[in-house]
Amino acid sequence: MRPVLATSHGLVRGVTGPSGIACFKNLPYAAAPTGPLRFMPPQPPAVWAGVRDADAYGPTAPQAPYLPPMDRLLPEVLVPGEDFLNLNIWTPDPAGRLPVLVWLHGGAFTNGTGSLTGYDGTAFARDGVVLVTLNYRLGAEGFLHLGPGDTARANLGLLDQIAALEWVRDNITSFGGDPDRVTVAGQSAGAMSIGALLAMPAAKGLFHRAALQSGAAHHTLSRSSAASVAARFAAILGVSPTRPDLAAVPAERLLAAQSQMRGEISARPDPALWGEAALNLMPFEPVVDHDTLPSTPMGAITGGCAAGVDILVGWTSDEFRLFTVPSGLSGLVTDDLVERTATAYGLPPGRGAAAYRAAFPAANPGELFAQLATDWFYRLPALRLAEAQERQGARAFVYEFAWPSPAHDGALGACHALDVPFVFDNLADPAFAHLLGDAPPQTIADRMHAAWVSFATTGDPGWSAYRVPDRAVHRFAAVPATDHDPRRSLRTLWDGLR
Known part of the structure; x- marks a missing residue:
């Protein structure tokens, strides 16, 4: 059976498995972040005509594979393509009004995908929960902070997650989900993302509960630390730390520079050089930019910004x-x-x-x-x-x-x-x-x-x-x-x- 459902951007055709669980994969929640949209906040996807097949996982965010032995312990799925701001849904009853769980994958903000088979949502759907997984921008393209003088905004990977949650709010009813009962869940960098989302004004009201595995609201970069990271990253690439120059660099070169810089931090974890990244060895992570993320997550949460969640x-x-x-x-x-x-x-x-x-x-x-x-x-x-x-x-x-x-x-x-x-x-x-x-x-x-x-x-x-x-x-x-x-x-x- 191939169920067809409506979204705000067009019709999608999923697949129903032997257990009766309907699955819809590779649904775009934002436009491809390429060309003029590279290093820019997410924009709505284009409307399509006809029925879009949603029977296979879509492209994944650009990333360098894990090195041995981590590649065996944490296997990945790498699918090339520009339209990687996509999500996947498992539902037992498109006509229902069921709780929703939106999963944010881990990977130290440089790796991972919502398309890993281990995140298959069949068991959640079997037990009455609509499960959503998604991809978001990683590494420099998702978390490099270029400074207050740049026209781009910080925390693009987090803004991608917010765009996905907005898509869920606007569309999940068509898949049998209740937009008033959304739990955002994640592990490692996904959980740390949730710690930031709890403190972000743009995310308020988009989820009602939060499940955080192996990550909380502690690890962020200050603007000064992020500036040090951006300056060194641009120097490795031989460009100025501005959006136009970085946007002109092919993704493969960005990934190579990311790997080089992480090696430099590991070899010399000096706080004078890297700020907070010297301790957690994550140069790409949420940045307290005083705009998208106005203050440290724990400071904002302690002040009551996430009261009721x-x-x-x-x-x-x-x-x-x-x-x-x-x-x-x-x-x-x-x-x-x-x-x-x-x-x-x-x-x-x-x-x-x-x-x-x-x-x-x-x-x-x-x-x-x-x-x-x-x-x-x-x-x-x-x-x-x-x-x-x-x-x-x-x-x-x-x-x-x-x-x-x-x-x-x-x-x-x-x-x-x-x-x-x-x-x-x-x-x-x-x-x-x-x-x-x-x-x-x-x-x-x-x-x-x-x-x-x-x-x-x-x-x-x-x-x-x-x-x-x-x-x-x-x-x-x-x-x-x-x-x-x-x-x-x-x-x-x-x-x-x-």
Whole structure:
């Protein structure tokens, strides 16, 4: 069966699978960001005549593939083409009025696509949720800030996401979705994007709940740091840091320059050169430009800009092992590096590393380093976001994904991105095989997927909301549990920095 539905720009013909789920792929939510639209805010797509086939994934945003060994652990789909500002929809009932979940993919703001098979929305649609995935601009084309004197605006990748959410608001009724019950969800850079969207005036009212996996409202660049990044990026390319000059550079050269600059930051992570990017090694990320993103996300959220938006936020127990174990970095970490890292993150010299050694007495230096980075990058930002929303009267639900993967002889632990196939109930998808190892537990996928469905449907994933002082954190593991203020000593250590 090939169902035909109407959008504001034309008719689309999807595909209905054996389970009765209708899928519509490669629907343009904005015009191709090429030619005069390159490095410019998204514009509406053109209206088309006749019926547009929507039976295959469309082009993906330009990006350099992951290098080994990450290319095996985080496989990608790269489809060339200019019309990559597109989205995909799975729906069980185009005549319904169902909750909607809009998924923002991760990839450090330089990689990823909503067209990964692992993000197939069949399980969500099966359980009564209309699922939307999308692509947005990445790297320099999505997040390079060219300064206040340029006619272009900052955060083009975030503006793409807002354009997609506007498309959902205006069109999702045709696909059986309720535009008044939209949850925006994402992982890693997708979750960090949501942290920014919560603080952006242009996004207000476009979603009503937010689910953030392994990312919160912490990692952004200041205008001064973004200016340093733009200046160095333009110097690598041999052009001036202006929109016309950069727009004239082919995408392949931009991608090569991105890779070169990330290598430079990794080799010399000096805050005097790179600002905030020296710590998180992400030169392309949301920028506090005082226009599209008026202030830091946490500052705006603490001030009440996202009051009323319930959130589901969490992390995996061993997030950073994904970046240290497969590369071999874990075995090279020394006690001195652990000390210097703790100090660089702002913990008291001597005391910070000592607190982690006391909390994890059996851990080697590589494991301590990964735990420090996990807390700084993911756990503490999640807790602070939950606290901020709770103070504003919204409900915040916090989780920790704690099932350790058997891959890499168990050294990965519960690493970054491992929770995604459990949320999508897609454990059998080959995209996740090298992360999951053999026989991942379906029982955890059943519980985790059901929690996201319940949150999108009712605003309650099934455990107690996070409130001070009890601080409930639900743990997804072989034996599920809800802990109260887990690792309190480390939390209070970090809280002393505020």
